[in-house]
Amino acid sequence: MLDIYPWQKQQWHHLLQMQHQQRLPHALLFSGPEGTGLNQFAQSFAMQLLCLSKKDSKQACGTCQSCQLYLAGNHPDKLMIEPEDSGKQIKIAQIRELIEYVSLKSFSGNTKVAILDPAEAMNRATANALLKTLEEPPPQSMLLLLSHRPSSLPITIRSRCQRIEFNTMSGPEVTEWVNSQIGDTEHSAELLLQLSYxxxxxxxxxxxxxxxxxxxxxxxxxxxxxKTGADVVKIAAKWQELGCTSVLGWLLRIIQDLVRLKLVKDKANIVNIDMKQDLQDLVKPLDLRALVQNYDLVHNKYQESVGLMNYNELSLLEEVVIRWNNPETVK
Ligand SMILES: [Zn+2]
Structure with a gap:
């Protein structure tokens, strides 16, 4: 059975309400940070839309023929569009497939659902190709666009979808859920949630x-x-091996904490709570202005690494490493 996560109840009720009042739009944009479960929410909603049993319309029944097909992963009235390789672009041929798909009659006489994940994997040409379908959606079609970076989508796309936002969460319900999932580990749910924002x-x-x-x-x-004499080339190569985007993500969280420690010292509300002593040692010789400049640099490089442009991982990381002590020397 496909369930929504406990932190998604409000969005679920909102959609069901629109559905009951028959004012569901033809295109929805689900937006929220990575790790908030957009894909599973979209899948649950699609399954609910396609469910043939209306006994309990609050969620899909899980047993009707439609639900069984859905759970088996081959429902003919659902199309999933994702980049063929993770982190790459959605191809124009995939968008054409989607356009043709939603224009055909549904098999069950019900809705036809297409899920596009993530929407930011469309470039300008692919987004343009989708526009006409968003402007004049075929009857009984439902497009679900998922995005972790909705601001990077063309305004023409955003303005034609009704946006449903998913924010990061805190609170006992979420901590309890994480606790129920992590099993035996030395790390607390609180720390893990802090580190994942x-x-x-x-x-x-x-x-x-x-x-x-x-x-x-x-x-x-x-x-x-x-320290002087550090082997910058070796460190950059090691970071590349660990994974460029992942290292940049950690650097952002670490530098944020270093800035906090520099600014408010012991009262700093840091994220890496279990590494406080190491960070205090690390921050001592560092200069606040240089830290802020480093943060900007790493932030730019992070955006570059999650974007769709090709880039050279090693030279990107080398620049970060070389500038760590001399943020002003390189342009
Ligand atoms: Zn069903």
């Missing part, structure tokens, strides 16, 4: 692929960099 699914990912170990390695490397 309150994105519950992201907080679980931190326990995979030695993510938290990466953080310790990066903090150690930054200590090395603050």
């Amino acid at each position: 309150g994105a519950p699914l992201k907080s679980l990912e931190l326990l995979e692929d030695e993510q938290l170990e990466q953080r310790s390695i990066i903090i150690k490397d930054l200590k090395q960099l603050s």
Whole structure:
């Protein structure tokens, strides 16, 4: 059965209400940070739209023929459009497939649902190709666009979708949910949620692929960099091996904490609460202005790395490493 997450109830009720009042638009834009479960929410909603049993219309029944097809992953009235390779663009041929798909009659006499995830994987040409369908949607079609960075979508796309926002969450319900998922670990749900900025699914990912170990390695490397004679090329190569975007994400969280520690010292409300002593040692010789400049640089590089443009990971990381001590020397 496809369930929504406990932090998505409000958005779910809102959509059901529109559905009951028969004022659901033909295109919805679900937006929210990574790790808030947009895909599962969209899938649950699509399954509910297609469910043939209306006994309990608050959610899909899970047993009718439509639900069974959906759960088996081959419902003919649902189309999923994703980049063929993760992090790459959605191809124009995929958008053409979507346009043709929603224009055909549904198999069940019900809605035809297309889910586009993530919408920011469309470039200008693909977004333009979709516009006409958004402007004049075929009857009984439903487009669900998912986005972690809605501001990067063309305004023409955004303005034709009704936006449903998912924000990061805190509170006992979310902490309890994370706790129920993590099992036996030395790290607390509170720490994991802090480090993931309150994105519950992201907080679980931190326990995979030695993510938290990466953080310790990066903090150690930054200590090395603050000394003279550090091997910058070697450190950049190591970071590339750890994963460029992942390292930049950690650097952002670490530098934010360093700025906090520099500004308000002991009263700093830092995110890496378990590494406070290491960060206090690291921040001592550092200059506040240089830290802020480094933050801007890493932030730009992070945006570059999650964007659709091609870039050279090693030279990008080398620039970050070289500028750590000399933020003003390189342009
Ligand atoms: Zn059903």
